[in-house]
């Protein structure tokens with residue numbers, strides 16, 4: 001039975017794949033935050049801002065005072081709970097423009113082109129066409145069903161109701177010449193347009209990584225999540241002269257444990273925190289260079 005585990009049994013198990021950070025990218029994992037899937041603040045889409053700057057839900061990161069921003073300190077709230085930032089984000093379901101994706105490929109990342117990635121944009125999505133009430137307020141002419149997925153675990157929909165601001169902003173931008181210049185889902189995401197939201201159309205609850213990917217797999221015995229577990233360091237070792245990562249050191253309630261993996265260690269702790277458990281990588285590299293293979297993919 002998939003479970004939230006306990007630190008002692010978690011540390012005694014050798015996992016095939018060990019993932020630190022159970023946010024949008026991770027799955028079976030050590031997660032520093034808690035499981036808040038029955039919390040109305042998480043499940044009610046518009047309540048997201050009520051979680052920001054609250055250390056129970058978010059890491060409460062702040063910038064330094066911004067010299068060119070009149071000394072202002074700006075909040076950056078990455079999610080701290082099962083589902084990570086997808087649990088506290090705005091629910092917009094959209095993606096970048098074709099030229100942004102193609103640029104990544106042109107900078108030497110093979111396989112990164114719009115045409116190669118487009119099928120994967122559709123894979124997670126189950127699209128709900130807009131109800132008639134939406135068509136009265138939103139320009140739906142830019143929506144082409146063929147550019148949407150229909151079988152994925154992420155349900156997305158348009159809200160059935162619009163307040164006056166929502167009704168007004170799209171026409172205003174169009175009037176200013178700042179409307180969409182092509183199809184946002186077809187590779188032209190510039191200009192003002194209404195996105196779909198990752199909201200279940202039947203009951204208007206938020207769909208996020210925890211509900212879409214963990215819940216349907218919760219019965220799998222091989223899937224274990226340990227919440228409240230902070231990964232402090234990837235364990236590096238030498239194996240036949242090569243650098244490998246056989247595990248991760250983590251803490252729960254001030255106690256330190258080591259989790260083990262036979263195949264891969266993956267860090268999915270988000271863009272800002274991912275480097276932290278790698279603190280010792282540079283030392284290990286200099287000790288065991290050249291690094292030709294990582295057992296742990298980091």
Ligand SMILES: Cc1cc2nc3c(=O)[nH]c(=O)nc-3n(C[C@H](O)[C@H](O)[C@H](O)COP(=O)(O)OP(=O)(O)OC[C@H]3O[C@@H](n4cnc5c(N)ncnc54)[C@H](O)[C@@H]3O)c2cc1C
Nearest residue numbers: 021023024025032080084085086089090091092231269270
């Ligand atoms: C306020 C906000 C609004 C956003 N709005 C949108 C939107 O509307 N649409 C959209 O597409 N995108 C939006 N985004 C961006 C999107 O949510 C993120 O890009 C995406 O969730 C990042 O996924 P991730 O897996 O890389 O990281 P995260 O989802 O942040 O997951 C990282 C996880 O790792 C955990 N973690 C961190 N350090 C450790 C550690 N040392 N040990 C154990 N666990 C750790 C964290 O608690 C977290 O659960 C928004 C983001 C934010 C913050």
